Amino acid sequence: MNTALYPPINASTAKELGLLEEEFEKIKELLGREPNFTELCAYSAMWSEHCSYKNSIVWLKTLPKDGPHMLVKAGEENAGLVDIGDGYGCAFKIESHNHPSALEPYQGAATGVGGINRDIFTMGARPIALLNSLRFGEPELERTKWLVKGVVKGIGDYGNAFGIPTVGGETYFDKCYNQNPLVNAFSAGIVKTDRIIRAKAEGVGNPVFIVGASTGKDGIHGASFASKDLTEDSADDIPAVQVGDPFMEKLLLEATMELAETDYVVGMQDMGAAGIICSTSEMSAAGKHGMRIHLDRVPLRQKNMEPWEILLSESQERMLVVVKKGHEDQVKKIYDKWDIHCEQIGEVIEGDRLYFYWHDELIADLPASTLVLGGGAPVYYREFRQAAYYSELLDFDINAVPEPKDLKETARKILSLPNVASKKFIYEQYDSMVGTVNMSTNRPTDAAIVNLKGTNKALAMTVDCNPRFVWADPEIGTMMAVSEAARNIVVSGGIPSAVTNCLNFGNPYNPEVYWQFVGAVKGMGKACETFKTPVTGGNVSFYNQTVLKDRVEPVFPTPTIGMIGIVEDKKHITTIPFKQKGDLIYLVGTVREDINQSQYLVHIHGIEKSPVPQFSLEEEYALQEQLKITIRQGLICSAHDISEGGLWVTLMEKALTSGLGFDITLPAEIRKDAYLFGEGPSRVVVTVKQDDETAFIDSMMLNGVDFDLLGHVTKGSIRIDDEDWGHVEDYRNLYENSLTDILLS
Amino acid sequence: MKFGVVVFPGSNCDEDMVYVLKNILGQQVVKLWHKDHNLQGVDMIVLPGGFSYGDYLRSGAIAKFSPIMNEVTEFAKKGGYVLGVCNGFQILCEAQLLPGTLIHNTSHRFICKNQFIVADNNVSPINASIPLDRVLNIPIAHGEGCYYADVETIKEIEDNAQVLFRYCNPEGHITEDANPNGSVNNIAGVTNIHRNVFGMMPHPERAADEELGNTDGRLIFESLLNHMMANV
Numbered sequence: 016m017n018t019a020l021y022p023p024i025n026a027s028t029a030k031e032l033g034l035l036e037e038e039f040e041k042i043k044e045l046l047g048r049e050p051n052f053t054e055l056c057a058y059s060a061m062w063s064e065h066c067s068y069k070n071s072i073v074w075l076k077t078l079p080k081d082g083p084h085m086l087v088k089a090g091e092e093n094a095g096l097v098d099i100g101d102g103y104g105c106a107f108k109i110e111s112h113n114h115p116s117a118l119e120p121y122q123g124a125a126t127g128v129g130g131i132n133r134d135i136f137t138m139g140a141r142p143i144a145l146l147n148s149l150r151f152g153e154p155e156l157e158r159t160k161w162l163v164k165g166v167v168k169g170i171g172d173y174g175n176a177f178g179i180p181t182v183g184g185e186t187y188f189d190k191c192y193n194q195n196p197l198v199n200a201f202s203a204g205i206v207k208t209d210r211i212i213r214a215k216a217e218g219v220g221n222p223v224f225i226v227g228a229s230t231g232k233d234g235i236h237g238a239s240f241a242s243k244d245l246t247e248d249s250a251d252d253i254p255a256v257q258v259g260d261p262f263m264e265k266l267l268l269e270a271t272m273e274l275a276e277t278d279y280v281v282g283m284q285d286m287g288a289a290g291i292i293c294s295t296s297e298m299s300a301a302g303k304h305g306m307r308i309h310l311d312r313v314p315l316r317q318k319n320m321e322p323w324e325i326l327l328s329e330s331q332e333r334m335l336v337v338v339k340k341g342h343e344d345q346v347k348k349i350y351d352k353w354d355i356h357c358e359q360i361g362e363v364i365e366g367d368r369l370y371f372y373w374h375d376e377l378i379a380d381l382p383a384s385t386l387v388l389g390g391g392a393p394v395y396y397r398e399f400r401q402a403a404y405y406s407e408l409l410d411f412d413i414n415a416v417p418e419p420k421d422l423k424e425t426a427r428k429i430l431s432l433p434n435v436a437s438k439k440f441i442y443e444q445y446d447s448m449v450g451t452v453n454m455s456t457n458r459p460t461d462a463a464i465v466n467l468k469g470t471n472k473a474l475a476m477t478v479d480c481n482p483r484f485v486w487a488d489p490e491i492g493t494m495m496a497v498s499e500a501a502r503n504i505v506v507s508g509g510i511p512s513a514v515t516n517c518l519n520f521g522n523p524y525n526p527e528v529y530w531q532f533v534g535a536v537k538g539m540g541k542a543c544e545t546f547k548t549p550v551t552g553g554n555v556s557f558y559n560q561t562v563l564k565d566r567v568e569p570v571f572p573t574p575t576i577g578m579i580g581i582v583e584d585k586k587h588i589t590t591i592p593f594k595q596k597g598d599l600i601y602l603v604g605t606v607r608e609d610i611n612q613s614q615y616l617v618h619i620h621g622i623e624k625s626p627v628p629q630f631s632l633e634e635e636y637a638l639q640e641q642l643k644i645t646i647r648q649g650l651i652c653s654a655h656d657i658s659e660g661g662l663w664v665t666l667m668e669k670a671l672t673s674g675l676g677f678d679i680t681l682p683a684e685i686r687k688d689a690y691l692f693g694e695g696p697s698r699v700v701v702t703v704k705q706d707d708e709t710a711f712i713d714s715m716m717l718n719g720v721d722f723d724l725l726g727h728v729t730k731g732s733i734r735i736d737d738e739d740w741g742h743v744e745d746y747r748n749l750y751e752n753s754l755t756d757i758l759l760s
Numbered sequence: 761m762k763f764g765v766v767v768f769p770g771s772n773c774d775e776d777m778v779y780v781l782k783n784i785l786g787q788q789v790v791k792l793w794h795k796d797h798n799l800q801g802v803d804m805i806v807l808p809g810g811f812s813y814g815d816y817l818r819s820g821a822i823a824k825f826s827p828i829m830n831e832v833t834e835f836a837k838k839g840g841y842v843l844g845v846c847n848g849f850q851i852l853c854e855a856q857l858l859p860g861t862l863i864h865n866t867s868h869r870f871i872c873k874n875q876f877i878v879a880d881n882n883v884s885p886i887n888a889s890i891p892l893d894r895v896l897n898i899p900i901a902h903g904e905g906c907y908y909a910d911v912e913t914i915k916e917i918e919d920n921a922q923v924l925f926r927y928c929n930p931e932g933h934i935t936e937d938a939n940p941n942g943s944v945n946n947i948a949g950v951t952n953i954h955r956n957v958f959g960m961m962p963h964p965e966r967a968a969d970e971e972l973g974n975t976d977g978r979l980i981f982e983s984l985l986n987h988m989m990a991n992v
Contacts, residue, residue, distance in 0.1 A: 168869075168870075171870050172870070172903075175811070175870060175872075175901070175903075176770070176772075176810075176811040176814060176815065177772070178772025178773075178810060178811075260814070261811070261814065262769070262770050262811060262813065262814025262815075262816065263814075265769070265770055265772065265811075265814075266769055266770075353769065354769065443869075443871055443872055443873050444869055444870050444871070444872070445870075445872060446870075446872045446901045447872055448872060448899050448901060448963070448966045449772055449773060449776065449809075449901065449966075450775075450776065451776045451779065451780075451965065451966055451969060451972060453972070454971065454972060454973070456874070456899070456972065456973070456974075457874070457972060457973030457974045458973045466971055466972070468779070468783075468971075585971070
């Protein structure tokens, strides 16, 4: 320890560490004295946006938190927990790793996967499925190709070795993400409800262990770094990116699962952002106790580490475990079996103070509650103002958009667009089948279906967000994201249970960005109440933007919705592909002449400015309730909702996954381009056996949801309005390889 | 039959293998911890897929030094049946219980997908009862699955019918387009000269559960079981 080299304690040092002047004053007030450098570092990390949610918490608190299936409320534990019956719960969460991935895509994405899985198994839940939601810039750019390849390899190498299948996800390209990609990782795990491990420290005298990897200098100030603008100088921050070791994580998982079967654990928390200071303060505050921690006892990976570095290091694959006194040896034995470190570094004490020692010298003395969210961490009400672009979108007039001369050629182009074409290049690099629970491999579904072996149930999971819709109207666009997630689960045969979210936005100090954020949270709240899907947790990532010489361009507001649903009976599972020639094709939902914010409008006509497509939460809810009934009556052979690329792409995806074609007739009263390529929400294409037609119509008449007969399934030919559009196989290469061709060119 | 599934640190298909052997095929199964030396009287040893020891250095290169590999080698040399799938195949090659080696896919990308394979012959227990015109859909998931051996070795194993399976297209044709990883002559699995040690990159245990909509992998296990039962 060489305190002579520590900077002086003043507002300017505090600023260097990312703290505002008012925050520095507040720290002095809370401590009743001036902090030393180590203490100031602790506040800097814990009061960063990433750990404290200081600019978002007032709005997040408005989200619905309770539901019939909830086992813990949002924010109480490392992840949300839903009751799935038979004595089991499902822990799930989504988290961003955007800023590290922008600088070092491979490690940034890999450690994102590692971190989200630790959040799950630290609760005693064994992860069973991963999903991810990715946003990149224009795929033709060399930088984008580099980012895509690095991020996908990072996610793959970590998840594949860790041994949890990646069962679903989404990838979206837009130039607003050219500098700042988004990498959101989702994990779900299963836990016996009587074996849930809590993130709290209690019981005076109970020993505190650090387990897993050694601690190094990697990722120091990562949490503060994730809360800064990305600029051209950000590459200088590379030491703030952590390095992942999936093998260590796998050992840590297995050891933790063995430990969870014992009665020795009092509490456990993963060490992610802000390392030891975060886990010690959050567990102490949650358990209303304090801790005495000896930083010199932490196993280190490198020499010459200062105590403040050990306190803040974000080295991966580590956990803090509080154990019942007297069981130290049994716990050590479990970790020994898996050849991983398990060192006692301190003990639980009365009160709420954290005492950190360095070779018996007290070097930091902090009240735990002053560091954490819900305690002393600052809470800000930020100013917001409707974005200037918003009113311009309303000037859009569909009549000014010419109908394409060659509809077939336009349709081919749409099928090859990066946001429409197959993401095979990406998902084939993930092990989607390890664990032998992925029911969607051979029977593709809108939401991924994960088998609960030995039961008649399954889980449905999805991640969704069309960021264009959110940009065009943050509140309605976010309602639509929640609706799409719920719709994907419903059409796959599930019942939506709960939501986790990853809110990716620009700089919260920009009132127009904050307006997007507030709108998104409001929309999410309304939609989640409608679908009775409480928001169990997630994370907020601000400062996602491109800094140019003359201005700052935020990314599209991207509130990614991760949703879990329960399939109560596996026979309800409904898949995407057409089933047999002659089946009737129905479009369920209301069709409008609406091409707003469609891939067609943006990429074929080059028009970015149009309002959000027309949307009604009531209409969406009625559609989903209707489909739940009709699916349970066994009257629907296949179902796929309409999203990017419109009805045309939905039909083609049903065709390409089955090898069958379709023969449909378009209505005369709606423009053909709008009918085929419009992205109006709340619509689903289903197929029905001819023999079931009457029963289907009877079922559909119940709730007054619109439905129209489009045509029928063919052996392979595609016909629209009695015109020959070729064979389904004529489109396969275009759909399956267009994106791969761009990324490898 | 009693199966022993070896668990190395980093194995991640061990549970899947146990589930299929026990719950689906109704066999007796024990897990063999890599630090153990006791094979518990098993009739067959299975080295499952995964990333043993993180696959650091080279796939399977460290696992071959695991304590239990002494017993596995001895068991194999006495004629005991050993099956290695994916990482298990890599380990068996590293331990020189099988000819050849597995190198990086020619794409240099990990690949996971359904893949068609076809039995090359019917002379080994693992492919004996699989019709040669029956195309099997068996998932692959690997970064280092390109089977490689020198020209003499390839000639030798092909002449001795030691090739178990080859990658093919849906029609069963062994074409370059159907080769997912660049393996020499589309080789997906091989056996040793005595036909008691089997290695394959595709995962039959991922295609054995009706709930997942593909049971082609059962034909491979059933071929093995038929042979073993007949020789009890």
